[in-house]
Amino acid sequence: MSAEKSPDTRERILVAAAGLLAEGGGDAVSTRAVSAAAGVQAPTLYRLFGDKKGLLEAVTVYGFERYLADKKAMEATGDPVEDLRRGWDLHIEFALTHPAFYVLMYGAVRPGERPAASGKTYGLLLGMLEHAARAGRLRIPVDAAAEMIQATSVGVALALITAPADNRDMGLSGRTRDTVLAALTTDPAPDGGDDTLASRAIALDAALTPRPDSLTTGEATLLHEWLTRLASG
Template identity: 55%
Template sequence: MAASNRDRIIEAAAALLAEGGRDAVSTRAVSAAAGVQAPAIYRAFGDKQGLLDAVADHGFVSYLRGKQSNPVTDDPVADLRRGWDLHVGFGLAHPALYSLIYGDPRIGESPAARQGSEILAGMIHRIAEAGRLRVTEERAMVMVQAAGRGMTLTLISLPEDQRDPSLSEAAREAVIAAITTDAPPEEPRGGAPVAAVALRAVLPRTTVLTAAERALLAEWLDRIATAGEVPAAG
């Protein structure tokens, strides 16, 4: 199948999704809108889920471009704040697409969601390198994703005139308080756990240790960070 036909199918499905939600993206409707036969859709995407994943990837491109072009500053926590706001803003601007990507429980992530997770992982890693992460990078990822996605889906479910922007801000600050510390790297509040997370983040760049030594040290640092996670101030 020519690339132009594939693109036309994706664009037709994306338009149907925006207009009528996921239920509007039927094989018959997409075929009619794209001007192709139904078998052509299955040959290109395998099944309907394959088509939906392609639509999600297509729609996610503009969001990822915005997030990747978001300037990186010397304050990784501030960068995470901006990333959160961009994520929520994308969801409210494209509710059907966002719900397609994040609304359905599934084992693993869709290709589009995986790309977003990689960007978030980079943000979290920079906070760890700065010595400002009070939990492991893995836990921080899960906490930010759960809170951010949950808040966005909740706001999408509300009538527009009932959406309170301060809810997102409050959730954002609660998560940031739970995973970060404002103490300078020289005197990290939380002592060993915070220091262990920071050292673990830069360990892969250490060249004076063998692979086996790095693996052993990584295990020790993970144990210190996990056993001594710093309780958030409250």
């Protein structure tokens, strides 16, 4: 492998681009500036990333990987709703600590396309919600809850990033988080689970994922539809 295509060269370019992004935003990440900061020739950058668009996409993935490292390092508390609360706070903290990365990750989007790298973070959110569902703590199905949390947390993060520093309402995140989680989750019942039909249906649906060997694909699909209908009723 040539030096210009080695992982070290690629990493050096990404680190340089990330530094320029943090200091000056997306406009600062020109191919000329990145090449100079990384100590490589422009043709090397083009061969590795194609063009500026390809470079920015790679930097977006790099940013998601940093976020995921923090997210995965978060230890479970044993309370699935508290884990969701802490996951929200970590999301907002990352946004405010790395605003240029965050805007590139969540703000610079194309209609109809979800950033490919965001699938991993969304998968972690689904995992936390499935844990809450199995514990009987969700009021609505996992997928619907994930969409609501994703939409509101990203909206809050972008609102805080774009607000003037001297007029930033730092209580906005906590108020929105608590309102959303109160709408989506329940307190544990004395017997260790929630006593509503909807939450019990959601818990059973989560417990049956993946499909048990005792059910055919058709039976599992039909049961999922029934449980979803009960959960939505």
